[in-house]
Amino acid sequence: MLVVVCTSLLLLLAVCSGARYRAPSPGPWVIPTVGEPWPKPQQLVNYEGYVVVRPTVFTFEVTREDCDLIQEAMKRYYRVVLQTLDRGIQKRTSRRAADKRWRKDSRFKAYLDSLEIQLMAPCEVLPYLHMDEHYELRINSPDLPGAALLTSQSVWGILRGMETFTQLLWLDETGTALKVNSSAIMDFPRYPHRGLLLDTSRHFFPLPAILQMLDAMEANKMNVFHWHIVDDNSFPYESAAFPQLSKKGAYNPRTHVYTRIQIRLVIEYARLRGIRVLPEFDSPGHTQSWGLGLPGLLTPCYSGSKPDGTYGPVDPIQETSYKFLQKFLAEAVELFPEKYIHLGGDEVDFDCWASNSDILRFMESHNITGDFSKLEEIYIQRLVNTASNLSASSLVWQEVFDNGVILPQDTVVHIWKGDMQKELAKVTAEGHPALVSQCWYLDHLESGGDWHKFYRCDPDNFNGTEAQKRLVMGGEACMWSEFVDASNLSPRVWPRAAAAAERLWSTVEVDFDEVDRRMEEHVCRLNRRGIRAQPANGPGYCPYIFY
Ligand SMILES: *[C@@H]1O[C@H](CO)[C@@H](O)[C@H](O)[C@H]1NC(C)=O
Numbered sequence: 001m002l003v004v005v006c007t008s009l010l011l012l013l014a015v016c017s018g019a020r021y022r023a024p025s026p027g028p029w030v031i032p033t034v035g036e037p038w039p040k041p042q043q044l045v046n047y048e049g050y051v052v053v054r055p056t057v058f059t060f061e062v063t064r065e066d067c068d069l070i071q072e073a074m075k076r077y078y079r080v081v082l083q084t085l086d087r088g089i090q091k092r093t094s095r096r097a098a099d100k101r102w103r104k105d106s107r108f109k110a111y112l113d114s115l116e117i118q119l120m121a122p123c124e125v126l127p128y129l130h131m132d133e134h135y136e137l138r139i140n141s142p143d144l145p146g147a148a149l150l151t152s153q154s155v156w157g158i159l160r161g162m163e164t165f166t167q168l169l170w171l172d173e174t175g176t177a178l179k180v181n182s183s184a185i186m187d188f189p190r191y192p193h194r195g196l197l198l199d200t201s202r203h204f205f206p207l208p209a210i211l212q213m214l215d216a217m218e219a220n221k222m223n224v225f226h227w228h229i230v231d232d233n234s235f236p237y238e239s240a241a242f243p244q245l246s247k248k249g250a251y252n253p254r255t256h257v258y259t260r261i262q263i264r265l266v267i268e269y270a271r272l273r274g275i276r277v278l279p280e281f282d283s284p285g286h287t288q289s290w291g292l293g294l295p296g297l298l299t300p301c302y303s304g305s306k307p308d309g310t311y312g313p314v315d316p317i318q319e320t321s322y323k324f325l326q327k328f329l330a331e332a333v334e335l336f337p338e339k340y341i342h343l344g345g346d347e348v349d350f351d352c353w354a355s356n357s358d359i360l361r362f363m364e365s366h367n368i369t370g371d372f373s374k375l376e377e378i379y380i381q382r383l384v385n386t387a388s389n390l391s392a393s394s395l396v397w398q399e400v401f402d403n404g405v406i407l408p409q410d411t412v413v414h415i416w417k418g419d420m421q422k423e424l425a426k427v428t429a430e431g432h433p434a435l436v437s438q439c440w441y442l443d444h445l446e447s448g449g450d451w452h453k454f455y456r457c458d459p460d461n462f463n464g465t466e467a468q469k470r471l472v473m474g475g476e477a478c479m480w481s482e483f484v485d486a487s488n489l490s491p492r493v494w495p496r497a498a499a500a501a502e503r504l505w506s507t508v509e510v511d512f513d514e515v516d517r518r519m520e521e522h523v524c525r526l527n528r529r530g531i532r533a534q535p536a537n538g539p540g541y542c543p544y545i546f547y
């Protein structure tokens with residue numbers, strides 16, 4: 001009786017959590033693939049047999065030496081090759097005994113002593129929206145026996161191709177031979193903007209934690225680090241013109257601040273990996289911590305006829321607010337080489353504005369009595385104009401668009417709530433580029449591996465013309481950090497954000513039998529590279545245990 005109850009309870013749980021019911025059996029639930037890349041390449045053809053890479057002799061051969069991005073990538077990926085061997089299996093059988101075994105294998109075709117890298121265009125310096133990431137990779141293909149060649153018209157394609165090459169490596173069961181199957185790959189991303197948002201205000205993340213996110217993004221071919229650097233709770237961004245902002249607004253002005261030198265370091269680290277750093281300075285709401293260093297910036301809230309000592313959004317009726325924003329944004333645009341800047345604009349609370357008689361008088365004189373979104377519009381319009389005066393293009397959260405603010409045509413609307421399909425149709429119908437995060441909130445937790453829901457979300461899934469579809473720039477997985485700090489960041493983000501990464505890179509397909517197996521291998525790959533990624537598919541194991 002008890003058994004029956006438990007079994008049906010299990011079934012019920014399995015159904016409720018979206019997982020398939022599995023009969024009890026020994027061993028892992030999902031068997032990992034062997035040398036299959038994540039995200040999945042657009043085209044992959046396999047040929048007969050494999051070649052063997054000997055890390056002691058293997059080199060990347062680059063036809064030109066004037067490209068620092070490739071030189072640096074060669075060092076990084078050489079380490080990855082070594083790790084794949086060294087961390088592949090922790091306890092291996094004797095090297096000599098194993099060697100004999102695979103050399104007699106008829107599928108063994110040759111030793112692969114180098115990957116030739118051909119960049120067929122000038123080496124670019126900074127990653128940007130719509131950069132070319134297309135590449136082709138051939139390994140012991142019929143037209144290239146015993147050799148391997150990576151070609152691209154762009155350095156960004158070379159970086160993506162080197163990532164794929166190292167993911168194709170697999171260690172055989174003896175733990176001594178590093179193999180690559182004979183294959184040809186032609187690959188490019190589906191969307192140009194594939195991002196990860198990190199909120200460094202609710203909790204502060206030390207620099208190494210941020211750099212490691214960039215390593216993991218590279219391993220998932222993501223190309224935008226959206227740095228939600230300040231918010232209500234703390235202001236860790238160091239401004240040269242307004243040092244009081246972080247001195248007063250950071251959790252700790254000595255230890256919990258990103259100095260300008262550190263920010264440049266993050267930008268450079270990201271650049272080398274083909275990742276743009278997109279800063280967000282969210283206003284007029286979400287600015288409580290700004291007010292600590294800059295008295296007079298925020299709207300004083302009133303209780304009856306007296307200020308009650310609390311503050312609301314940035315005060316939109318003071319010229320001093322705009323003078324500050326002009327100078328503050330000018331400095332940010334200079335620090336961050338990225339053409340785009342995220343101006344926020346979400347969740348503006350109108351209650352404080354409604355309590356303040358100066359604000360109400362201003363609204364009356366502007367004929368917008370009672371319409372607080374019009375007041376917000378006045379503010380946002382000046383903010384967006386300030387940014388475009390500085391030659392920056394803007395991104396804004398969807399409320400700005402929803403409230404009818406008139407925006408320059410190239411302003412990107414970032415969708416995070418409501419009916420994603422309707423919103424995508426509306427935004428693109430008005431000719432604005434759109435970015436999707438609505439279905440990729442990493443702080444929304446469910447039991448189980450909890451990544452299939454992210455994988456299913458498709459930004460192309462809305463009713464619109466071809467022209468509208470082309471306005472979808474891609475999306476971002478968002479790590480809001482109310483309940484995340486450096487202790488749990490990595491396993492919370494990975495591999496869950498990898499689901500969005502593949503959706504944004506690869507062509508559409510939801511065959512979870514295949515995807516689960518590749519994900520199983522990818523999680524082990526990330527851990528082998530020193531990135532803590534939580535189990536994706538239930539019981540199983542990685543050959544290398546990272547702890
Ligand atoms: C490579 O070849 C091995 C052995 O035949 C096979 O198990 C594996 O699935 C192949 N991997 C890829 C990516 O084709």
Ligand SMILES: *[C@@H]1O[C@H](CO)[C@@H](O)[C@H](O)[C@H]1NC(C)=O
Pocket residue numbers: 365366367
């Ligand atoms: C407000 O409305 C009045 C009456 O329609 C008009 O005379 C005035 O110019 C308007 N003021 C503004 C700032 O739009």
Ligand SMILES: *[C@@H]1O[C@H](CO)[C@@H](O)[C@H](O)[C@H]1NC(C)=O
Pocket residue numbers: 326382383385386389
């Ligand atoms: C933008 O620049 C123009 C020309 O310099 C200036 O008239 C305008 O006030 C500026 N707008 C903002 C919002 O800074």
Ligand SMILES: *[C@@H]1O[C@H](CO)[C@@H](O)[C@H](O)[C@H]1NC(C)=O
Pocket residue numbers: 421461462463
């Ligand atoms: C698109 O429109 C069709 C017909 O109006 C409707 O049946 C379908 O549900 C819509 N799809 C989406 C994703 O809104």
